[in-house]
Amino acid sequence: MPCSRLVASLALATFMFCPTLHAEAPRDGDGFVPADAIPDVNLRAQGTPVPRIGRAREDFARHCQGCHGHEGVSVAEVPRLRDRVGWFAHTREGRAYVVQVPNVLQAHLPDDRLAAMLNWVMTSFSAAQLPADFQPFDADEVRGLRTQRLDSVVRRRAEVVDGLVRAGVVDSADVFAFSLAPGRY
Amino acid sequence: MFFMQMFDRLIERMSRRTAQSVSRRSFVSSLGAALVGATVLPVLPVARKANAAEDPALMWAKRVGAQTKDDAACNYWRYCSGDGYLCSCCGGGPATCPPGSSPSPTSWVGSCLNPDDNKMYLIAYRDCCGKDACPMCNCLGTAGEMPAYRPQLNNDIIWCFGGSSMVYHCSSAAVVGQV
Numbered sequence: 315m316p317c318s319r320l321v322a323s324l325a326l327a328t329f330m331f332c333p334t335l336h337a338e339a340p341r342d343g344d345g346f347v348p349a350d351a352i353p354d355v356n357l358r359a360q361g362t363p364v365p366r367i368g369r370a371r372e373d374f375a376r377h378c379q380g381c382h383g384h385e386g387v388s389v390a391e392v393p394r395l396r397d398r399v400g401w402f403a404h405t406r407e408g409r410a411y412v413v414q415v416p417n418v419l420q421a422h423l424p425d426d427r428l429a430a431m432l433n434w435v436m437t438s439f440s441a442a443q444l445p446a447d448f449q450p451f452d453a454d455e456v457r458g459l460r461t462q463r464l465d466s467v468v469r470r471r472a473e474v475v476d477g478l479v480r481a482g483v484v485d486s487a488d489v490f491a492f493s494l495a496p497g498r499y
Numbered sequence: 500m501f502f503m504q505m506f507d508r509l510i511e512r513m514s515r516r517t518a519q520s521v522s523r524r525s526f527v528s529s530l531g532a533a534l535v536g537a538t539v540l541p542v543l544p545v546a547r548k549a550n551a552a553e554d555p556a557l558m559w560a561k562r563v564g565a566q567t568k569d570d571a572a573c574n575y576w577r578y579c580s581g582d583g584y585l586c587s588c589c590g591g592g593p594a595t596c597p598p599g600s601s602p603s604p605t606s607w608v609g610s611c612l613n614p615d616d617n618k619m620y621l622i623a624y625r626d627c628c629g630k631d632a633c634p635m636c637n638c639l640g641t642a643g644e645m646p647a648y649r650p651q652l653n654n655d656i657i658w659c660f661g662g663s664s665m666v667y668h669c670s671s672a673a674v675v676g677q678v
Contacts, residue, residue, distance in 0.1 A: 347677050365675075379624075392605075
């Protein structure tokens, strides 16, 4: 009797607070906010609209874009994502690699948000390179892959790229040109 | 005296009635539920969320009295996670490099609260490089900053890498978008 009452009261408490929890639901983040709608002296002077940022794009911005660039293209020291990263989804090793790259593996993000962010990166930057039957990442796959750490990232990358060439996904490893040589990391 | 007796009798009658209709077990079980509830409720995600340390960007905005009008002051709302000399004090703007320096191709991204619309915005902290340091308006905001072993979330790093020069001049803060 006390147990059932306790369960009931907990259920009620959870139910009552549900709207708060649901406020964390994914944001799409489409469109722009007009500059004059934002209280900021400089934005109003410039008049440039400000994009609305969805959850996955925010996670990319906070954890990746500083180096990879907001368009997925950056300096020579940072591998480009745009028109390239989707190739990795063609093989099992490639899928694993994009999760196990150290700053993805160790990102301050829970598995479900990391999966959503990876899917956003794949489809936003490199949809044309994805396999026709691309299966989005989910939290379970990401959780499993995150438990395995790569010892030498650059060497593993070279192996994965070699596998993509051998599988006929790309013609040449040059597609993945990157200035760091194997063995340095 | 008469009144006191009346009062005694009334209370006695009420107690007896309660004792007859309510079992001791029932009282103990309610008390138990209340005690357990009091211990369990704070562990629910809801309560944890409510008690979680306030958002660092919100805390910063409150502490410094963030404002949206003067970008040459450390408490301008976009500087919640910036560290360095304000480009606004060095001949540039909050999102533009002073003449003679150029924006780094890399930056780190934080989020700040706009105190006037109470919304969060992503801010790119982009260093302006290629010219000696401009030692004006040194400001330090640490909202959401991580230690240097999380370099993409750290602002002690000179974010000039990838550009033509690693010489740091000043720090800018561009609005990336509204979250």
